[in-house]
Amino acid sequence: MKTILITGAGTGLGKELALAYAQKGNHIILVGRKQSKLNEVRRMIEKTNGSAVTAPCDITDANMVKQRLSHLNETEKIDQVINNAGVGYFGPLQEISAEQVSRMIDTNVKGTIYVTKAILPVFLERNSGKIMNIISTAGLRGKVHETAYCASKFAIRGFTEALVKELENTSITVSGVYMGGMDTPFWDKNNHVADRSRLKSAKEVALEILARENELEVIIER
Template sequence: MQLLKTILITGAGTGLGKELALAYAQEGNRIILVGRTQAHLDEVRQMIDKTNGSARSVVCDITDTNQVKQVLAHLNETEKIDQVINNAGIGYFGPLQNIPADQISQMIDTNVKGTIYVSQAILPTFLERNAGKIMNIISTAGLRGKVHETAYCASKFAIRGFTEALVKELENTSITVSGVYMGGMDTPFWDENHFITDRSRLKSAKDVALEILEREHEIELIIS
């Protein structure tokens, strides 16, 4: 299998991150699986290995800027990363007055700071090569306010602003930055809360991953 690109995906152990990893690997890309749980990452890596794909699992807490810098510095010594997909995210829902401060902090730390830290850490390498892609998985919660999603929407609106600003900051380079605004999916994201009780109406993570991949191909065709 001919390798096309080396793609780093955060939150790659479960849900959409896992399905994105499998979909991109199927096309011959080398995948760097990043997440907090080694067992989940290794499971995905083994699935890719079984299809003769190429993958590597790396444990990293993206909310820790020093850890992100160390991990990316090490990876840059051994890998030529072509694309980063900032997929890792967490959500807590309910009336604003009922959301504990620690849950608000977790959403801001993971969804906002984590995305910024990873992008910031890879950017010097991309700028040096004047090439690279950053894709931020944002959610429709970054497009409009939703009942009982106040803090979650705040975190996603923040990443929308970050993405749009980074597009402008890099508009005179060959680095591309994009945001993906997908709706709810049937993933382990919902396992720890009861915000959505009927998950049968949600799209599968695999279907969404394939939609993202197809859309990226369409954009590449237009650019070329």
């Protein structure tokens, strides 16, 4: 049994990853901002005799991440971190506000870096651990009306690839997952995707990630 911390675990892909990893007998630490959503997932896991705890945290807040992880590292032995939390704003660049750009960079890039930085000392001390970054095919190629989102996902791909090199003489593994569209609450507040029914379900993608969890680069096209 591993202890796996998943960010953005209250909805969408993070929730499905939490359910799938819990079903395999792992203990899950559910991270996100909305406690009610995290509680729902914890209850779903417990109903099937799985094990999970909630750890509400806004990953854009460097101090909160540091404190939360420092506390968790005293109470839990975290084996794996899945950096999944992310936000997206889509449309012509001139219609994307400065605040939306900041939110994407703060969450998708800085949030992932803060969480990774907070867990890394423990992983280095043990010389073991696994970091999985949920990116997107928007981190592999540019897409129309996804300019700033692509910028954030290319950035986190750069971070991931650089960290792989930085840790190559350790037993810590770092992987990047690049998937196409999924039907999740991610699309609730915009009409960037015309027909959501054509997208993969988050559960389908979560199960594929689990099946390929030892690959360092996982590409899941639509």
